[in-house]
Amino acid sequence: MKHVAIIMGGYSSEYKISLLSGNVVYQSLDRTKYVPYRIHLLKDKWVYVAEDDTEHPIDKNDFSVNYQGNKIRFDVIFNAIHGSPGEDGLIQAYLELLHLPHTSCGFYQAALTMNKRDMLSVLKPYGIKTAISYYLNQGDYFDAEEIIQKVGLPCFVKPNKSGSSFGISKPKTSEELLIAIEKAYLEDDEIIIESFLEGTEVSVGVINYRGEITVLPITEIVSENDFFDYEAKYMGKSQEITPARISAEVALKIAETAKKIYLILKMEGFSRSEFILVRDEPFLLEMNTVPGLTNESILPQQALAANISLAELFDNAISLALDKSPL
Structure with a gap:
């Protein structure tokens, strides 16, 4: 029986979503193989x-x-933290220093993909292919007209x-x-x-499944809102086909394209990339390395369409983590 710490929460605005993801993992793991533990990593506390x-x-x-007079050590860490510190490389670096296997990519890949x-x-x-982009750091001088000349209107403004x-x-x-x-x-x-890229938005999950880089069935996103925002993602204001x-x-x-990106970046674990199709050509928006793992989330929907249950999806991630060569 392997002791699995499911880390969830985190320090970003996404912590509530992460708690939902982590609890789905906790409920889904095969109790004949694993002893799961809910571990909340929050700004003010790390607790079991x-x-x-x-x-x-x-x-x-x-x-x-x-706990109850016993010191519990974990065989493997299941990372369900969206945003910092689970998706930006911090927790990966910490766990790798402790020689603790984990289900996500390496710290460099996490830091790189978190930074669009x-x-x-x-x-x-x-x-x-990507959109035309303009970058700003807080405090930078900028000329709005210069930005508009480069990227046009409408455009998208995003935290990096x-x-x-x-x-x-x-x-x-x-x-x-x-x-x-x-x-x-x-x-x-x-x-x-x-x-602004005019076209169809699609989301593509790529995972290592039983030792083979596998592209999951593609999801088309049709938002009721002006774009695929928080409400569309988590409050039912979109169709995910x-x-x-x-x-x-x-x-x-x-x-x-999605598989090529996974291989170029030397990814491990889960990834979910977002593209806009412009005249049938995929333009990359971003990649998530700890995507949502609730029943309603896109990557689990894609896995189910590929006849992979949540239990199998999570079991596979843990098995791969345990099979990694020691540092």
């Missing part, structure tokens, strides 16, 4: 949450917990290192652009402003 909802502090020296600006810069030389569509706006005028920039700075001190209503030829092109 027992069955009776009592909280017991995590010893950060070795990531263990004392840096990831897109790395991928451009490989021919990966944030998920779940927090802080994203779609300004249509120069006045709205100024408001959108201030909104994005509430989430991050770096922002990315991108040209799996498999996407696209031709086999276009689906193959997207799958090949």
Whole structure:
């Protein structure tokens, strides 16, 4: 029986979503193979949450917990933290220093993909198509008209290192652009402003499944709102159609692009990439390395369409983590 710490929560605006994901993992794991533990990593505390909802502090020296007179050590860490510190490389680096296997990618890949600006810069030389973009750091002088000349209107203003569509706006005028920039700075001190791409939005999960890099069925996203924002993602204001209503030829092109990105970045574990199809050509928006894992989340929907149950999906992630060569 392997002792599995399911880490959830985190330090970002996504912590509530992460708690939902972590609890789905907790409920889904095969109890004949695993002893799962709910571990909440929050800004003010790292705790093991027992069955009776009592909280017991995590010893950060070795990531263990004392519970009912016993010191519990974990065989593997299941990472269900969206945003910092689970998706930006911090927790990966910490766990790797402790020689604790975990289900997510390495710390460099996590840090790179969390930073939209840096990831897109790395991928451009490989021919990966992206929107035209303009970058700002908080405090930078900028000329709104200069930005508009480069990216056009409407455009998208996004925090550079944030998920779940927090802080994203779609300004249509120069006045709205100024408001959108201030909104994005509430989430991050770096922002990315991108040209608006007219087309179909799709989401593509790529995982290592039983030792083979596998592209899951593609999801088409149809938002009731102006774009795929927080409400559309988590409050039912969108249709998520799996498999996407696209031709086999276009689906193959997207799958090949998503797999290419996974391999270029030397990814491990889960990934979910978002694309806009412009005249049947995929333009990359971003990649998530700890995507939502609730029953309603996109990657689990894709796995089910590929006849992979949640229990199998999570079991596979744990098995791969345990099979990794020791550091």
